[in-house]
Amino acid sequence: MGLLWFFRMKEYEFIEHTADIGIRVYGKSLEDLFKNAANALFDIILDYPSKQLKQKQITLGADTVEDLFVIWLNELISCFFADKFLPADYSIKIEDSSQRKQLRASLCGQDFDPYENKINTEVKAATYHNVKIEKSEKGYKVEVIFDV
Amino acid sequence: MWHGPLEKITDYKFRIPKSYQPGMRVDGIIYADEKLLQGIKKDKAPQQVANVAFLPGIVNNSFAMPDIHWGYGFPIGGVAATDPDNGGVISPGGVGFDINCGIRLVKTNLEEKDVKDRVTNLINSLYQKIPSGVGSKGELRISKEEEKRLLVNGAGWAVRKGLGVDADLEFCAEGGAIDGADPDSVSDRAYERGKHQAGTLGSGNHFVEVQVIENIFDREAAEKLGLFIGQITVMIHTGSRGFGYQVCDDYVRIMVQCLSKYGINLPDRQLACAPINSPEAKRYIGAMRAAANYAWANRQVLTHRVRESFERVFDKSWQTLGMDLIYDVAHNIAKFEKHVVNGKEKMLCIHRKGATRAFGPGHPDLPLKYQEIGQPVIIPGDMGTASYLLLGTEQAKETFYSTCHGAGRVKSRHEALRTVNLETLITELNNKGIQVRATGKKTIVEEAPSAYKNIDDVVDVVHKAGLSKKVCRIRPLCVLKG
Numbered sequence: 001m002g003l004l005w006f007f008r009m010k011e012y013e014f015i016e017h018t019a020d021i022g023i024r025v026y027g028k029s030l031e032d033l034f035k036n037a038a039n040a041l042f043d044i045i046l047d048y049p050s051k052q053l054k055q056k057q058i059t060l061g062a063d064t065v066e067d068l069f070v071i072w073l074n075e076l077i078s079c080f081f082a083d084k085f086l087p088a089d090y091s092i093k094i095e096d097s098s099q100r101k102q103l104r105a106s107l108c109g110q111d112f113d114p115y116e117n118k119i120n121t122e123v124k125a126a127t128y129h130n131v132k133i134e135k136s137e138k139g140y141k142v143e144v145i146f147d148v
Numbered sequence: 149m150w151h152g153p154l155e156k157i158t159d160y161k162f163r164i165p166k167s168y169q170p171g172m173r174v175d176g177i178i179y180a181d182e183k184l185l186q187g188i189k190k191d192k193a194p195q196q197v198a199n200v201a202f203l204p205g206i207v208n209n210s211f212a213m214p215d216i217h218w219g220y221g222f223p224i225g226g227v228a229a230t231d232p233d234n235g236g237v238i239s240p241g242g243v244g245f246d247i248n249c250g251i252r253l254v255k256t257n258l259e260e261k262d263v264k265d266r267v268t269n270l271i272n273s274l275y276q277k278i279p280s281g282v283g284s285k286g287e288l289r290i291s292k293e294e295e296k297r298l299l300v301n302g303a304g305w306a307v308r309k310g311l312g313v314d315a316d317l318e319f320c321a322e323g324g325a326i327d328g329a330d331p332d333s334v335s336d337r338a339y340e341r342g343k344h345q346a347g348t349l350g351s352g353n354h355f356v357e358v359q360v361i362e363n364i365f366d367r368e369a370a371e372k373l374g375l376f377i378g379q380i381t382v383m384i385h386t387g388s389r390g391f392g393y394q395v396c397d398d399y400v401r402i403m404v405q406c407l408s409k410y411g412i413n414l415p416d417r418q419l420a421c422a423p424i425n426s427p428e429a430k431r432y433i434g435a436m437r438a439a440a441n442y443a444w445a446n447r448q449v450l451t452h453r454v455r456e457s458f459e460r461v462f463d464k465s466w467q468t469l470g471m472d473l474i475y476d477v478a479h480n481i482a483k484f485e486k487h488v489v490n491g492k493e494k495m496l497c498i499h500r501k502g503a504t505r506a507f508g509p510g511h512p513d514l515p516l517k518y519q520e521i522g523q524p525v526i527i528p529g530d531m532g533t534a535s536y537l538l539l540g541t542e543q544a545k546e547t548f549y550s551t552c553h554g555a556g557r558v559k560s561r562h563e564a565l566r567t568v569n570l571e572t573l574i575t576e577l578n579n580k581g582i583q584v585r586a587t588g589k590k591t592i593v594e595e596a597p598s599a600y601k602n603i604d605d606v607v608d609v610v611h612k613a614g615l616s617k618k619v620c621r622i623r624p625l626c627v628l629k630g
Contacts, residue, residue: 016560067404074397081390082337115285115344122282122351124245124393127220128417147220147245148352
């Protein structure tokens with residue numbers, strides 16, 4: 001068990017940024033990267049293990065994968081604060097070979113009222129600053145700053 | 149770390165020439181002194197000043213105030229005017245996510261000796277009356293139709309509900325509501341978020357602060373404003389809450405698509421924009437104005453709650469306590485204003501992102517009472533130091549009548565949480581005679597005075613640069629944070 005933990009890829013870590021919160025996210029694949037970023041986002045927002053009680057479908061499009069990444073995170077923020085839905089797990093499909101990048105995701109989670117329950121951080125938005133998805137033999141990596 | 153050029157124009161003005169980077173249409177100008185400049189060079193904010201200079205239709209310069217620090221697209225403390233007649237654009241990044249984050253100053257006829265033994269009661273009463281904290285929910289229950297009325301009428305909506313008086317509108321910028329708000333340009337999601345948060349303080353750097361005037365620099369102006377040494381005042385700092393954040397997010401998404409549609413090349417996607425005369429920009433302007441009005445309504449509701457708290461503690465009506473509004477002004481907004489450019493009057497779009505409008509004496513948009521002295525400029529400092537009241541000047545026309553907005557952060561929230569001890573901080577504040585209450589203890593640490601620049605240094609620069617002149621320095625007695 002200890003060795004497994006040692007070799008398991010880190011999902012994300014915090015990075016320093018004046019005024020707001022920054023993270024560096026890792027993933028074995030693009031879909032994994034997007035999923036880990038989503039997990040990081042909700043780790044920042046609250047301490048609450050969501051249950052898989054219902055599903056929500058999301059379809060997004062953008063000109064670049066980086067734009068898609070930022071829009072994905074902002075869509076999740078809107079889902080949480082406007083639609084009052086807290087995801088627990090994600091099934092993501094990204095189509096990035098054509099000019100217009102597409103994301104189709106099925107979110108599994110529960111209804112959650114952020115105005116009636118305790119949350120830690122009211123994240124305003126994910127920003128475009130320095131968002132650059134890098135691919136290496138180890139996998140994918142990206143940094144993103146959240147405006148809080 | 150900034151390694152680019154910073155040419156000294158005066159002791160308080162430094163230039164980034166447009167030759168620094170191909171694509172810059174105008175020079176960048178940073179208002180600072182040598183001391184503040186050392187800190188400014190440590191983050192990438194000067195690069196953002198240079199980036200803003202790329203905006204199509206930008207007029208004169210890309211400006212930055214002495215409280216400048218790194219932001220999204222625009223630096224915090226950034227000012228840029230664009231000309232709609234010259235392909236000028238509007239950029240949501242030049243307004244910020246917290247549309248019409250702003251501040252108001254309310255006076256009282258109380259002196260420090262009147263409140264000395266009741267500060268704890270006061271802060272407790274404020275804490276009970278004012279919904280605050282992360283994700284805080286308001287007590288007002290409003291339908292979507294009612295919310296639409298709020299978005300058009302702003303502070304006037306709250307006054308009509310009995311949460312203020314007409315005089316509150318007279319001393320609020322734009323009369324408490326900017327014309328041209330378009331509720332139909334606002335998404336359902338923004339309505340949903342706005343429904344829950346009308347009349348709430350929020351968290352982060354938002355606050356309600358009870359204060360005492362400790363220095364007066366301009367006796368004549370202070371008299372005209374009804375201010376005196378030892379007087380108790382209240383500042384309220386908040387914005388458009390989740391409503392504004394959603395509007396900004398909705399339109400940044402649209403504007404990013406506009407970059408290729410309108411052939412706009414920018415070094416930072418967060419500067420995403422559209423020509424002012426485009427349909428996308430017109431919808432954003434309508435939605436942004438709606439969010440601005442939401443914030444004015446919010447600050448009006450909070451003013452009412454503050455007045456109720458004082459009434460409860462002092463057992464007198466707020467009118468007897470003299471709790472009149474001095475002024476309310478935004479520091480995250482884009483406004484269409486007439487300015488003279490090369491001898492010709494033009495209607496320009498002025499982006500002020502973490503910067504405050506500072507009209508000089510005689511400006512037609514000022515209340516009659518302030519025509520002679522100029523527009524009150526309210527500059528909040530950190531909770532352990534002081535805040536200031538200044539007045540706009542004629543000289544500020546060089547920045548389209550813009551000045552600083554606060555102290556500006558120097559430490560990240562993360563660094564503050566790592567290096568500041570809550571108990572030690574509370575003790576230090578208590579030793580200065582300052583009580584703080586917050587829904588979230590984390591917020592207190594994140595907002596520690598050491599996380600901010602020295603407000604005295606920042607205000608000194610705008611005063612010496614002639615952008616606004618000091619009236620009084622105001623020290624905190626008790627602070628409500630989210």
